[in-house]
Amino acid sequence: MNAKLKVGFIGCGGIANGKHFPGMEQQSEYAEMVAFCDLIRERAERAAAKYGTADAKVYTDYRELLADKSIDAVFVLTPNVSHAEITCAALEAGKHVLCEKPMAATEADARKMLEARDKSGKLLTIGYQYRHFPVNQVAKRTIDDGWLGDIYYAEALYLRRRGVPTWGVFTDKSKQGGGPLIDIGTHALDLTLFLMNNYEPLYVVGTAFEKLGRTLDAAHQGQTRRDMTPDAWDPDTYEVEDLAVGQIKMKNGAVIDLKASWALNMAEDAGAFADAKVKLCGTKGGLDTHTGVVRLNHVVAGQLAMTTIGKRVEAYIPGFTGGKPPVSLEHQIFVEAVLGKRDLFVTADQAYVVTKILDAIYQSSRTNKPVYFD
Numbered sequence: 001m002n003a004k005l006k007v008g009f010i011g012c013g014g015i016a017n018g019k020h021f022p023g024m025e026q027q028s029e030y031a032e033m034v035a036f037c038d039l040i041r042e043r044a045e046r047a048a049a050k051y052g053t054a055d056a057k058v059y060t061d062y063r064e065l066l067a068d069k070s071i072d073a074v075f076v077l078t079p080n081v082s083h084a085e086i087t088c089a090a091l092e093a094g095k096h097v098l099c100e101k102p103m104a105a106t107e108a109d110a111r112k113m114l115e116a117r118d119k120s121g122k123l124l125t126i127g128y129q130y131r132h133f134p135v136n137q138v139a140k141r142t143i144d145d146g147w148l149g150d151i152y153y154a155e156a157l158y159l160r161r162r163g164v165p166t167w168g169v170f171t172d173k174s175k176q177g178g179g180p181l182i183d184i185g186t187h188a189l190d191l192t193l194f195l196m197n198n199y200e201p202l203y204v205v206g207t208a209f210e211k212l213g214r215t216l217d218a219a220h221q222g223q224t225r226r227d228m229t230p231d232a233w234d235p236d237t238y239e240v241e242d243l244a245v246g247q248i249k250m251k252n253g254a255v256i257d258l259k260a261s262w263a264l265n266m267a268e269d270a271g272a273f274a275d276a277k278v279k280l281c282g283t284k285g286g287l288d289t290h291t292g293v294v295r296l297n298h299v300v301a302g303q304l305a306m307t308t309i310g311k312r313v314e315a316y317i318p319g320f321t322g323g324k325p326p327v328s329l330e331h332q333i334f335v336e337a338v339l340g341k342r343d344l345f346v347t348a349d350q351a352y353v354v355t356k357i358l359d360a361i362y363q364s365s366r367t368n369k370p371v372y373f374d
Ligand SMILES: NC(=O)c1ccc[n+]([C@@H]2O[C@H](COP(=O)([O-])OP(=O)(O)OC[C@H]3O[C@@H](n4cnc5c(N)ncnc54)[C@H](O)[C@@H]3O)[C@@H](O)[C@H]2O)c1
Pocket: 010, 011, 012, 013, 014, 015, 016, 037, 038, 039, 040, 043, 060, 061, 062, 077, 078, 079, 080, 082, 100, 101, 102, 127, 128, 129, 167, 168, 169, 183
């Protein structure tokens, strides 16, 4: 192991610049950014110049980056469909891997990643940063302290009234594997399974709708991001669902309703950066995170009571915090785990269950049948 971890990045686009480069910059005491790869060379060059060591290397072929034996860990930050191939190759090359969410586009691909991890003995984690958000950590603590009792119903929501991501390849089915379900529903489901600490699905039934995506209006945010204005994209290229709903029955009898949309005619205008929201109902109490804080509903002195816990705080993501330098827990945890100081927080086994469920919802939608798990 090097004195400082040597880290390489594969994919230097939106999430690399918004989350991982600034996040790893905060780990400079322990890790250095030595290699950058992107199919678009200028993106890798720009990243190397801004974040890399003086001798940072630039590649357009990820295999060349992986051939550098001095690199300890890599970040896989490319479109969904390529996660499995690149992650497996990285693990086989002896690197620890942080791969962006979702783990993979299909259950079969995610399984290959688990196998590659087990064979290599290296670490593999997935970029589910919502778990670190203060509101969700408060929710976890509330649940673990027993305020909900036995959780038997949950809603996992990531709903945008209008908010098709019109940059990158998000609407290209061949590169992403699907639309809002695999892109943002994946966060809501991961969060819900994590809060319930339940990774044993029995069956799912689901439907993916293609109703509003192929209209210019679908990208309307009421926001001013230049790259998200309706005229910046061609709605005819839209190939994925715009709303997906799924019901997941767990082996212990609990039910999760999952809903994810990029365009849906609903009153709430959640905006492009609407968070993953959860509602959890248990035998003693319930909670939701819809207002950005934990609202616990319970019974006190025989009366229905509502307790608000914690205050709204910015998320622990460098890119989304208005320039303030919060600690990026995702990167701190990954670095500490690679250094052998702690266990990973988001395990690939947990992320595998998320991908297995999402894949099954798409399958259920195609076949009009529920999908049972073994
Ligand atoms: N955690 C989150 O909240 C979050 C948010 C956005 C995106 N993501 C995930 O991050 C991944 C990338 O999304 P993005 O928004 O950064 O997309 P993007 O299109 O902005 O960036 C992807 C980059 O990867 C490059 N690339 C594609 N294939 C490559 C290959 N084989 N080798 C090297 N480079 C390659 C592209 O040229 C592009 O620059 C996706 O899986 C997405 O789901 C996660």
